[in-house]
Amino acid sequence: MSKSDKHSKKTILSGIQPSGKLHIGNYFGAMRQHINMQNNGDAFYFLANYHSLTSVSDGKLLESYTRDVVLDYLALGLDPDKCTFFAQSDVPQTTELAWILGCLTPVSMMEKGVSYKDKVAQGLNPNIGLFTYPILQAADILIYHSDLVPVGEDQKQNIEICRDLAGKLNRAYDQELLVIPEEYIVKNVAIVPGIDGRKMSKSYDNTINIFDEGKSLKKRVMSIQTDSTALEDPKDPDSCNVFALIRLFAEKEKMEDIAVKYKEGGFGYGHAKKELLTLINDYFESAREKRKELEKDMDYVYDVLKEGGARARERAESVMEPIRSVTGLFRSFNQ
DSSP, X not given: OOHHHHOSSOEEEEEEOOSSOOBHHHIIIIIHHHHHHTTSSEEEEEEOHHHHTTTOOOHHHHHHHHHHHHHHHHHHTOOTTTEEEEEGGGOTHHHHHHHHHHTTOOHHHXXXXXXXXXXXXXXXXXXXXXXXHXXXXXXXXXXXXXXEEEEOGGGHHHHHHHHHHHHHHHHHXXXXXXXXXXXXXXXXXXXXXXXXXXXXXGGGTOOOBTTOOHHHHHHHHHTXXXXXXXXXXXXXXXXXXXXXXXHHHSOHHHHHHHHHHHHHSSOOHHHHHHHHHHHHHHHHHHHHHHHHHHXXXXXXXXXXXXXXXXXHHHHXXXXXXXXXXXXXXXXXXXX
16 A cells, blocks of 8 residues: 555655754754745654764763754744654664665665765764664655655755665565655755854854854854955955855845945944844744743643654554564564
8 A cells, every 4th residue: 555545645754963052054954944844744853863873972962952952943933733743762663664774775875875974074983873874864764654855955865875775675575665755855945154154064163053142142143254354345245154144034125235235335244243143133032932931841842752752653653564574573562
């Protein structure tokens, strides 16, 4: 039976690693799309805490990061009544499927992984978890019969691996056991520069965190690197890191007004940074207040994950049961 026979709406699947404080690059690159897409189908969004173990080995720190990501998403508008929001570790069927897929995966396929090579080049420990990351990612996607997986161009190869592995399992047992997801590369995702001009990333320590405020936020904004053009001279907004961030937050009229000031001269980078600081504060003001309220009601927050985990396990078990049967695996107990 195909997945479409059982579920009328397309299943959307995406995850985010709780491996540090979320920053505005995470928001404009993924989180905003997740929140918007929760209205477009049967959305499953998970906290990829198994994946975080490839880079975080402090248990208390990982627990803290996970808690923060839950609060961040709920504060920014993710609605648990519109989507299934859960922790990856609450669905043991995922790692069960990952092992089965791994037994069908050629080593050469993993050796070609661009993402693995990039992460090692950035200084991450080249452990087996990082090497086999695409297999676990494939299991994350396939265990819910996902149709659409919104990702950026940098994840395109991993989605191709996922599709290949689903096909391998289906062919190995001559059954349509897994739905092959559609390629859904999110286009026109903003490239968010960090305070040093490189792509904003925790790896570069060049981030502005979403829920920073007060002195800590001001310090990060005021440390954005700029050139040495004098205050009185005209400046090119299109080559300025500060203006690139202003574009993300400002309404069109406001953005155009600031661009004119750049070109006229007499408007320094310090002025631009103050404009950016105001825009960030205004943009996230309501989310900050909501987050503070959520922190006072952690029972509700944990209930969201508990209920999401139960729904995710139910879907995952329906996918896993026939796979256990055809592979010859069995359980001598009821779950």
